[in-house]
Amino acid sequence: MTCETEDPDATFAAAKVALDQIRALNQPATPRNYEVWYHYATGHHPTVNHLINGIIETGRRLSQSDVDGIYEKYFSPLRQADRVDGAAARFLEQIETVMSAIGNVSDAANQHSQDLANMSNRLGETTDRAALKTIVESLAHTAKRMEDNNRALEEKLTSSKQEIAQLHAQMEAIRAESLTDPLTTLANRKCFDLAFGKAIAEARDKGEHLSLLLADIDHFKTFNDTFGHSVGDQVLRLVAVTLRDNVKGRDLAARYGGEEFAVVLPDTSLRQAATVADQIRRAVMGRELMRRSTGENLGRITMSVGVASLHANESASALIERTDACLYAAKRAGRNRVISEVDPEIASQTDVKRPKSRVA
Numbered sequence: 001m002t003c004e005t006e007d008p009d010a011t012f013a014a015a016k017v018a019l020d021q022i023r024a025l026n027q028p029a030t031p032r033n034y035e036v037w038y039h040y041a042t043g044h045h046p047t048v049n050h051l052i053n054g055i056i057e058t059g060r061r062l063s064q065s066d067v068d069g070i071y072e073k074y075f076s077p078l079r080q081a082d083r084v085d086g087a088a089a090r091f092l093e094q095i096e097t098v099m100s101a102i103g104n105v106s107d108a109a110n111q112h113s114q115d116l117a118n119m120s121n122r123l124g125e126t127t128d129r130a131a132l133k134t135i136v137e138s139l140a141h142t143a144k145r146m147e148d149n150n151r152a153l154e155e156k157l158t159s160s161k162q163e164i165a166q167l168h169a170q171m172e173a174i175r176a177e178s179l180t181d182p183l184t185t186l187a188n189r190k191c192f193d194l195a196f197g198k199a200i201a202e203a204r205d206k207g208e209h210l211s212l213l214l215a216d217i218d219h220f221k222t223f224n225d226t227f228g229h230s231v232g233d234q235v236l237r238l239v240a241v242t243l244r245d246n247v248k249g250r251d252l253a254a255r256y257g258g259e260e261f262a263v264v265l266p267d268t269s270l271r272q273a274a275t276v277a278d279q280i281r282r283a284v285m286g287r288e289l290m291r292r293s294t295g296e297n298l299g300r301i302t303m304s305v306g307v308a309s310l311h312a313n314e315s316a317s318a319l320i321e322r323t324d325a326c327l328y329a330a331k332r333a334g335r336n337r338v339i340s341e342v343d344p345e346i347a348s349q350t351d352v353k354r355p356k357s358r359v360a
Contacts, residue, residue: 017041027064032071043258046183046233048074053229181255183233184240192254192262196316199252199266203310210310211273212319213263214327215243215280218302218335220259227298231291235259235301242283246276270309270340277305277338285336302336309341 018037039045179191203210224232243253256262289298306326329346330339
């Protein structure tokens with residue numbers, strides 16, 4: 001499921017907030033300004049929200065240069081492309097260096113062979129002891145030169161191997177960064193989309209169950225407005241730790257967007273998934289939140305969770321929509337609860353029914 005299939009009402013609301021911000025700051029409605037403020041409105045980029053909120057809390061008005069700087073640092077497609085291009089250029093440089101070193105040794109080896117052939121001919125043509133000594137010394141010198149060339153090549157190959165290993169680690173770090181939510185360190189929406197599509201394909205191939213949880217922090221906006229954005233960030237991290245502690249193996253926990261989280265549960269039936277969901281709900285509710293700066297007890301937070309399992313021939317977006325319907329049924333039913341696709345609260349409001357066959 002891609003971002004384009006999100007709830008239209010939510011996207012329109014975020015767009016309005018973005019345009020209102022642009023208008024309030026008397027900034028031009030350029031694509032880059034809109035992108036920054038749209039992400040701010042959706043909360044999909046918590047690092048940017050934290051930065052902007054920090055400026056707002058100081059009472060300073062955000063200037064166009066502030067917004068331009070945020071765009072260049074966090075949204076410009078050139079930022080990550082430059083890092084990838086830089087690593088790729090270093091890869092090519094190392095390859096060229098190694099190929100040059102191999103070429104030099106190859107030339108030296110050819111010359112060594114030529115020298116040996118010439119000296120062999122000279123050995124067959126002379127009986128003079130002094131001349132023989134000169135030829136033997138030349139052979140020893142040639143062998144030493146070849147040994148030095150081989151040692152230099154070995155050192156160059158070892159150095160290049162280490163450099164390439166570092167470049168590989170750098171590329172992996174860039175890749176991991178692109179798939180990780182910076183605030184919670186869970187998988188981000190991009191990673192979720194990729195992993196969820198793969199999980200559906202594997203479930204069908206293996207004939208396994210596949211279940212999905214969508215969880216939302218109850219009254220998060222009110223909590224965020226009451227205690228401040230830094231505490232709101234702390235809440236998100238606390239939920240992320242709880243999710244990470246309650247998933248295992250092939251399970252994937254991701255920040256789906258804002259205060260909403262997703263958990264993909266391969267080879268897990270609907271009943272098992274509902275059990276996992278309630279474990280997560282109880283674990284979140286069982287944690288007390290403390291303000292780090294003062295030690296003040298801020299109480300407990302709760303979550304509502306929707307649960308659904310893959311139906312035969314069902315698309316990723318259809319399963320997400322059904323799970324989302326279960327989540328909102330949990331919200332309507334009073335929050336702080338788990339509702340699955342077969343519970344009365346959702347079954348009475350939709351056509352969702354337990355399938356005879358879960359996978360194709």
